[in-house]
Structures are given as C-alpha cells and as structure tokens.
Amino acid sequence: MIDAGAMDRETLAALLRWYAAMGVDCALEDAPVDRFARSAQKKAQAEPEPAQADPPAPPPAPRALRQPPPPAPKPAAALSHETAAASAREQAASAQTLDELREKLASFDGCALKNSATQLVFADGAPDAKIMIVGEGPGADEDRIGKPFVGRAGQLLDKMLAAIGLDRSKVYIANVVPWRPPGNRTPTPQELALCLPFVRRQIELVAPDYLVLLGASAAQTLLNEKEGIMRLRGHWRDYRCGDRTIRALPMLHPAYLLRAPLKKAQAWRDLRALKHALDRAGAA
Numbered sequence: 001m002i003d004a005g006a007m008d009r010e011t012l013a014a015l016l017r018w019y020a021a022m023g024v025d026c027a028l029e030d031a032p033v034d035r036f037a038r039s040a041q042k043k044a045q046a047e048p049e050p051a052q053a054d055p056p057a058p059p060p061a062p063r064a065l066r067q068p069p070p071p072a073p074k075p076a077a078a079l080s081h082e083t084a085a086a087s088a089r090e091q092a093a094s095a096q097t098l099d100e101l102r103e104k105l106a107s108f109d110g111c112a113l114k115n116s117a118t119q120l121v122f123a124d125g126a127p128d129a130k131i132m133i134v135g136e137g138p139g140a141d142e143d144r145i146g147k148p149f150v151g152r153a154g155q156l157l158d159k160m161l162a163a164i165g166l167d168r169s170k171v172y173i174a175n176v177v178p179w180r181p182p183g184n185r186t187p188t189p190q191e192l193a194l195c196l197p198f199v200r201r202q203i204e205l206v207a208p209d210y211l212v213l214l215g216a217s218a219a220q221t222l223l224n225e226k227e228g229i230m231r232l233r234g235h236w237r238d239y240r241c242g243d244r245t246i247r248a249l250p251m252l253h254p255a256y257l258l259r260a261p262l263k264k265a266q267a268w269r270d271l272r273a274l275k276h277a278l279d280r281a282g283a284a
C-alpha cells in the first residue's frame with residue numbers, strides 16, 4: 001500500500017496527477033482498502049484444509065434417507081440489484097409530478113453512483129417543453145453545479161441548439177443517469193438499468209413531442225438497442241411512452257464532437273432534420 005505520509009510534496013503531487021490522468025478523481029472511502037491483501041486472504045480461506053488423520057467417514061446413507069440438497073443460494077449482488085431495480089420501478093411509478101420524481105430520486109439509495117457523486121443532477125430547461133434532450137450522465141462541472149450540460153459539452157450543446165433557433169427555455173434537458181460516474185466513465189449496464197425507470201417516468205411526465213438522444217448510452221438504453229450510435233444517429237425512431245408515441249432522434253454526443261470535430265458535419269445534418277420536423281409540425 002502507498003504510504004503517502006512518507007512522500008514529499010513533489011512526489012505526492014506527481015502521484016495525484018497520475019491518478020487524475022488515469023481517471024481516478026475522487027475518493028470513494030475514508031480509509032484506503034488494500035484489495036490485493038483482501039483477495040490473497042480470500043484465496044487462502046478458499047484453499048482446502050490439509051487432510052486430517054481422522055477415521056474414515058461412514059458410507060453414505062441410502063438414497064431415500066438422504067436430505068434433499070438445500071436450494072443454491074442466490075448471489076448477494078444479484079439479489080440486491082433485483083431489490084434495487086424493483087424499488088426503482090416502484091418509486092418512479094409513484095411519482096405524480098417532476099418535483100416528486102426529483103425527491104424520489106434524491107432518496108433512492110439503490111444506485112452506487114450516488115455514493116461518489118456530489119449531488120443529484122436532475123434536469124434543466126422548461127418542464128413543458130415540446131423537445132426533451134437526454135444525455136448520458138453528469139460530468140465534473142454538472143456534479144459541482146447540479147445542472148445537466150453546463151460544462152464544455154454543454155456549451156457546445158447550447159451552440160447547436162442556437163443554430164436551429166432553440167435555447168434552454170424551449171427544451172428540457174436530463175440524463176439517463178442523474179449522478180456523475182466517477183472519473184466520467186461510461187455508466188455500467190447495471191447503473192443504466194437501475195436509473196431507467198426514473199428517466200422513463202421523467203419523459204412521461206414532461207410528455208414532449210420530440211426526444212433527442214445524445215450519444216450511445218441514451219440512445220441504446222431508451223430505445224433498447226444494441227446498435228452503435230454511428231448507425232443509430234440521424235434515424236428517427238418511435239419511443240413508446242404509456243399510450244403515446246414520441247418521435248426520437250439519436251444524435252452524436254457533444255462531448256464526442258469536441259474530441260472528433262470532423263463529425264460535426266453529421267451532427268449538423270441531424271440538427272437540420274430536427275429543425276425540419278419542428279418546422280413542419282409548427283413546433284418551434
């Protein structure tokens with residue numbers, strides 16, 4: 001284990017820079033955990049006891065007298081995921097307003113992302129908007145400020161919206177996970193599944209006419225798709241929401257566009273498709 005107390009300032013700063021470069025940018029526990037020691041201990045416990053010089057075991061009882069084997073225990077992690085998923089469904093369904101949904105999410109402890117996040121990042125924009133934008137999850141800036149898309153990707157999103165005559169007063173913005181994944185990693189399928197009932201209810205309560213799904217996590221999760229975002233983007237899909245069908249357009253995520261500016265041409269094509277649909281419906 002690293003003994004930080006024995007390091008000088010320079011070495012400590014270099015170590016922190018290295019952690020940050022590796023995506024480790026928050027502490028999850030107060031005390032360090034030596035996982036190497038833990039797994040060595042587990043392995044030692046799992047190893048069979050050395051043979052004892054005991055008398056030989058009696059022969060097995062006749063079949064009919066033997067007890068039936070106890071049912072195999074369910075793995076603890078699977079059980080707690082199931083319990084958390086059931087609770088997420090129940091909590092989300094019981095929310096009758098967006099404020100109630102925000103409260104239910106804030107008190108939901110089933111998703112571990114909450115433990116490392118600073119705060120819940122629920123939504124921004126107009127709750128009665130006809131257009132709802134769904135991203136992946138908060139980044140460091142969003143986690144600090146408590147609103148979605150306020151960092152560099154958010155600034156690009158604002159420019160993209162402005163290019164087709166929209167701004168945050170005309171759209172509602174949320175994410176498929178409302179807590180920042182540590183180090184900005186992609187949310188896991190389990191985290192996405194746990195948060196899904198909440199974002200689906202959020203969409204139901206906002207009841208937009210159009211959904212814009214930014215990036216693979218939002219598009220695949222909400223459309224129940226395995227196809228990559230490069231294939232999904234730019235193709236209108238139907239999103240079933242209670243007894244309504246909402247037109248959904250997957251698009252490239254602005255954070256990706258910051259890394260791959262040449263792809264902005266495709267994003268611009270998709271924005272024009274959105275603008276065209278809005279104009280035709282007289283919605284913008």
Ligand code: URA
Pocket residue numbers: 135136137138139142147148149150151153154175255
């Ligand atoms: N990226 C997202 O997907 N959502 C945010 O809120 C910010 C960045």
